Amino acid sequence: xxxxxxSTAAMLGGTVLVYGWYFKQMLAIAESTAVExxxxxxxxxxxxxxxxxxxxxxxxxxAHIVIAIVDVTRHGDVEDTxxxxxxxxxxxxxxxxxxxxxxxxxxxxxxxxxxxxMFWTANALLGAMVLSSVVKGVFQLYYYRRGV
Amino acid sequence: MAKKTRITNDIRTLRFMADEMTQAxxxxxxxxxxxxxxxIEQGRxxxxxEVAFQIAHVFGVPLEKVxxxxxxxxx
Numbered sequence: 001x002x003x004x005x006x007s008t009a010a011m012l013g014g015t016v017l018v019y020g021w022y023f024k025q026m027l028a029i030a031e032s033t034a035v036e037x038x039x040x041x042x043x044x045x046x047x048x049x050x051x052x053x054x055x056x057x058x059x060x061x062x063a064h065i066v067i068a069i070v071d072v073t074r075h076g077d078v079e080d081t082x083x084x085x086x087x088x089x090x091x092x093x094x095x096x097x098x099x100x101x102x103x104x105x106x107x108x109x110x111x112x113x114x115x116x117x118m119f120w121t122a123n124a125l126l127g128a129m130v131l132s133s134v135v136k137g138v139f140q141l142y143y144y145r146r147g148v
Numbered sequence: 149m150a151k152k153t154r155i156t157n158d159i160r161t162l163r164f165m166a167d168e169m170t171q172a173x174x175x176x177x178x179x180x181x182x183x184x185x186x187x188i189e190q191g192r193x194x195x196x197x198e199v200a201f202q203i204a205h206v207f208g209v210p211l212e213k214v215x216x217x218x219x220x221x222x223x
Contacts, residue, residue: 002183075172075182083180085193144183147153147192 003071003080004089005144010063012137014056019130022052026123041119049126089143097136104128153194156216160189162207178202 001009025048035041071078082090108125116124163169171189175182178199187193188203195203204211 002181005183079181079183081181083184084196084199085180085184085187088193147187 002086002144003067003078004082004086005141006067006070007064008137008140008144010067011060012134012141014059014063015130015133015137018052018055018059021055022048023123023127030119035119036117038118041117041122045119045122085148088148089140092143092148093136093139096139097132100135101128101132104131153191154218155194156191156218157188157214158216159185159203159214162209162214166207174203174206177206 026045029035029044029048033040033044035044068078068080105125105128108121108128111121111124159174163171163174171185172182175185178185179202180195180199184193184195188195200211200215204214207214
C-alpha cells in the first residue's frame with residue numbers, strides 16, 4: 001500500500017467516524033432543542049462543528065505521522081510524491097464524488113424551496129459534502145486496488 | 149468501472165535480466181512510486197506514453213519489447 005493509498009484509507013475512516021459522531025449529535029439536538037429558530041440553530045451547530053473540524057485535523061496529523069513512521073521503518077523512506085497514477089486515481093474519484101455533491105446540492109435547493117429550516121438545510125448541505133468526500137475516498141481505494 | 153488493460157508487459161523479465169533490478173530502483177529512475185511500478189507490472193495501470201518510453205530507455209530496448217498489445221486477430 002502506497003503513501004497516498006494509506007492516507008486515503010485513514011482520512012476515509014476518520015471522516016466516517018467524526019462526521020458519524022457529528023450527525024448523531026445533530027439528531028440528538030434536533031429532538032431536544034427548538035432548532036427551527038435560526039439563532040438557536042447557529043448556536044447549537046457551531047460548537048459541535050468546531051469540535052468536528054478540530055478532531056478531523058488532529059486525526060489527519062496523527063495518521064500521517066504514523067503512516068510516515070511505518071513507511072520509514074519498512075522501506076527506509078516516505079514515498080509521498082504524487083505521481084501520474086495518484087493523479088489519475090484522484091481525478092476519476094473526484095468525478096464520482098462531485099456527482100454525489102451535485103445531486104445533494106439539488107436536494108438542498110428543493111429543501112430550501114419547500115420551507116425547511118436553516119438547521120436542516122445547513123446540515124443537509126454538509127451531509128452532501130461529507131457523502132461526496134466518502135464516495136470519493138471509497139472510489140480512490142477501489143481504483144488503487146482494482147486498477148485505474 | 150475500472151477494467152483490466154489488454155496491454156501486457158515484460159517488465160518483470162527485463163528487471164530480472166538487468167541485474168535483478170528492484171521495483172524501487174526502476175520507480176526511482178522513471179520518477180514514479182514503487183506502487184505504480186507494481187500496478188504496471190500486474191496490468192492494473194497503463195502508464196502514460198512518457199513513462200512507457202522512460203521504462204524502455206532504462207532497459208535500453210524498444211517500446212515493443214516492454215509493452216505488447218494484442219492485434220484484432222489475437223482475440
